[in-house]
Amino acid sequence: MKIMVAIKRVIDYAVKIRVKPDKSGVETKNVKMSMNPFCEIALEEALRIKESGMASEVVAVSMGPTQCVDTLRTGLAMGADRGIHVEATGALLPLSVARLLRALVEVEEPGLLILGKQAIDDDCNQTGQMVAGLLNWPQGTFASKVVLDKEKQAVTVDREVDGGLETLCLDLPAVITTDLRLNQPRYATLPNIMKAKSKVIKKFSPQDLNVEIKSDLEVVQVTEPPKRKAGVIVSSVDELIDKLKNEANVI
Amino acid sequence: MQNWGRTRRFLIYPAVNFLNNRRSNPIAANPVFNSAFGIRSAIRFQHRGFGSDATKIQRNPLFSTLNSEDISYFKGVLGEKNVIQDEERLLTANTDWMHKYRGSSKLLLQPRSTEEVSQILKYCNSRSLAVVPQGGNTGLVGGSVPVFDEVVINVSLMNNIISFDKVSGILVCEAGCILENLITFLDTQGYIMPLDLGAKGSSQIGGNVSTNAGGLRLVRYGSLHGNVLGLEVVLANGDVLDMLGTLRKDNTGYDLKHLFIGSEGSLGIVTKVSILTPPKLSAVNVAFLACKDYFSCQKLLVEAKWKLGEILSAFEFLDNLAMDLVLNHLEGVRNPLPPSLHSFYVLIETTGSDEAYSKEKLEAFLLHAMGAGLITDGALAQDINQASSFWLIREGLPEALMKAGAVYKYDLSLPIENMYNLVEEMRIRLGESATVVAYGHLGDGNLHLNISTPQYEDKILAQIEPYVYEWTSKHRGSISAEHGLGLMKANEIFYSKPTNVVHLMGSIKKALDPKGILNPYKVLPHSLSSSS
Numbered sequence: 001m002k003i004m005v006a007i008k009r010v011i012d013y014a015v016k017i018r019v020k021p022d023k024s025g026v027e028t029k030n031v032k033m034s035m036n037p038f039c040e041i042a043l044e045e046a047l048r049i050k051e052s053g054m055a056s057e058v059v060a061v062s063m064g065p066t067q068c069v070d071t072l073r074t075g076l077a078m079g080a081d082r083g084i085h086v087e088a089t090g091a092l093l094p095l096s097v098a099r100l101l102r103a104l105v106e107v108e109e110p111g112l113l114i115l116g117k118q119a120i121d122d123d124c125n126q127t128g129q130m131v132a133g134l135l136n137w138p139q140g141t142f143a144s145k146v147v148l149d150k151e152k153q154a155v156t157v158d159r160e161v162d163g164g165l166e167t168l169c170l171d172l173p174a175v176i177t178t179d180l181r182l183n184q185p186r187y188a189t190l191p192n193i194m195k196a197k198s199k200v201i202k203k204f205s206p207q208d209l210n211v212e213i214k215s216d217l218e219v220v221q222v223t224e225p226p227k228r229k230a231g232v233i234v235s236s237v238d239e240l241i242d243k244l245k246n247e248a249n250v251i
Numbered sequence: 252m253q254n255w256g257r258t259r260r261f262l263i264y265p266a267v268n269f270l271n272n273r274r275s276n277p278i279a280a281n282p283v284f285n286s287a288f289g290i291r292s293a294i295r296f297q298h299r300g301f302g303s304d305a306t307k308i309q310r311n312p313l314f315s316t317l318n319s320e321d322i323s324y325f326k327g328v329l330g331e332k333n334v335i336q337d338e339e340r341l342l343t344a345n346t347d348w349m350h351k352y353r354g355s356s357k358l359l360l361q362p363r364s365t366e367e368v369s370q371i372l373k374y375c376n377s378r379s380l381a382v383v384p385q386g387g388n389t390g391l392v393g394g395s396v397p398v399f400d401e402v403v404i405n406v407s408l409m410n411n412i413i414s415f416d417k418v419s420g421i422l423v424c425e426a427g428c429i430l431e432n433l434i435t436f437l438d439t440q441g442y443i444m445p446l447d448l449g450a451k452g453s454s455q456i457g458g459n460v461s462t463n464a465g466g467l468r469l470v471r472y473g474s475l476h477g478n479v480l481g482l483e484v485v486l487a488n489g490d491v492l493d494m495l496g497t498l499r500k501d502n503t504g505y506d507l508k509h510l511f512i513g514s515e516g517s518l519g520i521v522t523k524v525s526i527l528t529p530p531k532l533s534a535v536n537v538a539f540l541a542c543k544d545y546f547s548c549q550k551l552l553v554e555a556k557w558k559l560g561e562i563l564s565a566f567e568f569l570d571n572l573a574m575d576l577v578l579n580h581l582e583g584v585r586n587p588l589p590p591s592l593h594s595f596y597v598l599i600e601t602t603g604s605d606e607a608y609s610k611e612k613l614e615a616f617l618l619h620a621m622g623a624g625l626i627t628d629g630a631l632a633q634d635i636n637q638a639s640s641f642w643l644i645r646e647g648l649p650e651a652l653m654k655a656g657a658v659y660k661y662d663l664s665l666p667i668e669n670m671y672n673l674v675e676e677m678r679i680r681l682g683e684s685a686t687v688v689a690y691g692h693l694g695d696g697n698l699h700l701n702i703s704t705p706q707y708e709d710k711i712l713a714q715i716e717p718y719v720y721e722w723t724s725k726h727r728g729s730i731s732a733e734h735g736l737g738l739m740k741a742n743e744i745f746y747s748k749p750t751n752v753v754h755l756m757g758s759i760k761k762a763l764d765p766k767g768i769l770n771p772y773k774v775l776p777h778s779l780s781s782s783s
Contacts, residue, residue: 014635034634187587187630
């Protein structure tokens with residue numbers, strides 16, 4: 001069985017982001033970019049399934065400008081077997097990504113499609129659900145535990161939901177999106193980095209996949225949240241009561 | 252309290268001080284004395300210090316003791332809030348980070364400006380009151396806490412950034428600024444501090460400068476002697492020396508600021524610092540590597556200097572016992588290179604301006620090193636979080652050692668070829684009685700030798716000192732690479748400096764601080780001060 005993992009190149013999680021002065025978006029020039037943390041977890045899960053013998057191949061997919069190849073190389077260094085790069089400039093919103101993934105699934109025919117639950121740049125949490133809808137496949141989102149049953153061709157997924165944990169059993173092929181507590185991703189070790197150099201990354205364009213990238217959404221403005229006002233240290237209880245009464249008007 | 256019998260330990264047992272200092276208050280009225288007996292402190296007794304096998308220190312009888320007039324004067328200068336006699340706060344100010352040294356000061360002062368520091372010092376000098384300058388109190392040689400009842404002058408409230416020039420990268424700030432806060436501020440401006448240490452969350456720049464702190468990036472940016480452009484210092488008699496230049500080049504007369512950098516608060520109190528900061532380069536990469544023996548670590552260092560060249564920004568090493576310790580005692584740490592435990596680990600960091608170029612260069616270097624058998628395995632951090640977790644292993648070592656029990660710390664500069672021989676000899680000497688752990692700034696030839704035992708024990712200390720110092724001296728090393736002398740090594744300076752040089756240091760101290768009120772009993776040998 002083949003597993004396809006979608007990974008996204010985003011601004012590194014630890015970077016302090018700044019909004020561009022023209023408010024059209026976030027500053028990305030000279031900012032460190034890395035693999036989306038949830039995508040790392042997704043790839044790690046795929047690799048573990050392969051290492052347990054239940055899958056034959058892990059294919060990593062990334063979409064975007066040329067630099068996405070760096071992120072794919074990281075994925076290959078972690079242990080993925082092959083990479084696919086869909087080259088597209090301009091904004092790629094979840095629905096377009098879902099359509100592209102559907103096209104790729106029809107080419108590659110994987111038994112499992114694993115994605116991160118959301119990307120840390122847009123926090124959309126939509127792609128996994130949309131592609132499952134387009135493919136008409138079952139979906140297990142916010143997975144915190146994944147157990148494959150090869151015989152029954154099914155997968156049991158524990159989901160983290162607001163009320164607690166929900167366990168679903170899905171027939172393969174299925175879509176899974178991963179949550180934080182699923183696993184701890186491995187580091188890219190030198191022997192794997194070396195092997196990754198000879199692994200193949202295939203390039204596609206949206207036209208190759210017969211998908212038209214059009215967006216129905218337009219980003220109007222991006223602003224920082226309003227700054228929190230600093231607290232005031234009062235010097236006595238009387239002053240505190242005075243402030244509560246006259247300034248905050250709560251007593 | 253069987254410890255009372257150990258009078259040869261000059262460490263801060265209030266009863267011993269009481270016996271020596273006949274002018275102190277009776278036991279019952281002494282709050283610090285009482286608190287030392289409290290249950291809260293009982294645990295600390297186990298971690299009680301020991302110091303080196305020096306002669307017992309006596310409190311200098313020429314120093315006065317505090318009286319109520321002094322307190323009133325200080326309150327007049329600083330205000331009520333910044334004259335602290337509260338037990339709990341005094342306990343913190345009296346105890347060093349390692350809980351190894353504890354003084355019995357009864358007064359903590361927190362000035363807010365250079366003017367206030369000057370007034371306090373002038374007064375203390377006229378009254379012959381000994382003082383201890385204090386910043387973040389993260390020093391590891393007992394230099395930042397009182398030995399007896401010296402007044403603690405803590406500059407933490409002087410934490411303003413005065414100016415920053417975005418073009419030249421020159422930062423001017425007060426001595427009480429916490430290093431991490433400066434790093435965060437500079438980050439928004441596109442610059443970084445030229446020094447970085449594990450203690451950055453608490454240590455202050457005034458203390459860093461006074462101790463000439465080294466840290467993790469010295470191999471790239473050099474020492475503070477090179478990066479500090481100017482200082483404002485207050486002398487013992489209250490004189491303010493304004494040497495706060497912001498010029499890269501200024502050859503007008505003797506460059507006195509260098510006297511104060513590394514003087515550990517014994518020549519003057521640093522109140523403002525002007526420092527040159529390097530630009531923040533975006534391409535930072537960290538690799539965590541395993542080597543089979545120490546020889547490979549050395550060869551790797553040589554290769555790194557040649558092949559990584561200008562982008563190398565840190566080269567640290569730790570041995571497998573150190574890795575063991577960190578994995579067992581620190582939370583949230585995992586070995587990047589499972590499953591087998593290797594003999595040596597090396598952390599390499601590169602900082603450059605072009606991400607693709609740097610990564611390619613580092614990868615090429617690592618693959619070449621692996622092919623040549625210099626490294627047996629390694630991991631390359633793929634994002635900032637992974638890089639931080641690699642650094643946590645190295646930076647978390649002092650904390651892990653503290654949690655493991657008692658630790659004897661030695662910070663030595665040695666020729667790189669012989670460095671690890673000392674570790675192996677110490678293991679033979681101590682056998683089963685202690686765990687000898689080694690790590691350090693291999694790039695600078697600096698070994699942090701740490702001997703971990705469940706409890707402090709005299710017979711273990713006897714096996715370590717003076718052998719470690721003699722060994723270091725024989726190889727023309729330094730008995731204190733970056734930690735300084737403080738109280739711990741005040742009498743050991745002769746292992747690394749000749750007698751006439753030390754005597755000249757004594758003369759300089761006498762010239763700048765005739766009454767010897769600044770951080771007494773530390774840095775220079777006690778024999779020097781008693782002879783004068």
